[in-house]
Amino acid sequence: MELLLRLLAAHVILLALSYSFVYCYDPSPLQDFCVAANETNRVFVNGKVCKDPKSVTANDFSYSGLNIPGNTTSFMGSNVTTVNVNKIPGLNTLGVSFARLDFAREGLIPPHIHPRASEILMVTKGTLLVGFVSSNQDNNRLFSKVLRTGDVFVFPIGLIHFQMNIGRTRAVAFAGFGSQNPGTITIADAVFGSSPSIPREVLAKAFQLEANLVRFLQIVYGPALWS
Known part of the structure; x- marks a missing residue:
């Protein structure tokens, strides 16, 4: 009986540990939602101050405009329209965000990292060359692929990655992130x-x-x- 209880306790501990690792890096909410308040005079850590739930509306959870092509006249020939917690206050503490990526011909989103999120990308128009580089301990291997309409690719958190339009037309992709504010560090x-x-x-x-x-x-x- 004592051995059975020990095995059961060990099993419970393992379950608890594995359960704790499945969450995103953003803090887990302890309520239905914590819509970000537009306040700048208060200290916050890993999130934003919550609105009074009674003042929350459906507008706090929505955003319009991703149907509009981004301006790709920059030197790199690309544009990223981000939809993070600053655009949708209701994303606060939910651990996700979104973006539209527009590319002119030969447009490039240069090598960069997202320090707080993995990224999943889907091409909706055109042809993209994408890839990421693993860490030093994995000998900095390049994982690269040509994506066409409907294809999906995943970029692990914190690894250098890029996207380039290699097709003959403009290209469009949409990306989801495992953080309300993934951050971007462009290497160059x-x-x-x-x-x-x-x-x-x-x-x-x-x-x-x-x-x-x-x-x-x-x-x-x-x-x-x-x-």
Whole structure:
């Protein structure tokens, strides 16, 4: 009987541990919803201050406009329309968000990471070359694929990834994220466009580049060029 009880206790502990790991990185809600209040004078951690539930309406859970093509006249020829907690207050604490990705011909969303979310992407128009790179411990392997209309691809949390239009027409995709605010760090912008700048000797040695080339890249990606 004692052995049976020990086995049962061990089983319960394992179930509890496995259950705790299935949640997203965002905090789990302890109520039906916690619609974000438009307040900036209060401290918050991993979320936003909740509205009074009695003042919540259906509008807090909706957003319109993803049917409108994004402006792809930028240098990269791409545009991302994000729908996160700042667009839909009702996403607060729910651990999800969404985006529309528009690409001109040869348009690119350059290598970047989402520090707080995995991403699942579906192509609705055109042809995209997509891929991600695994971590150092996996020898930085590239996982890449050509996607066409209706195809889906997943990018694991925190890994460098990219999407490029290789078709003859504009391309459109939609992406879901496992966080209300996944965040984006574009690698080139962060490395060569930081403010203040990373010392040139650091970047020159890290990337095995001449100091003058590092200086050029810092001018190209620096905030002054885009302001």
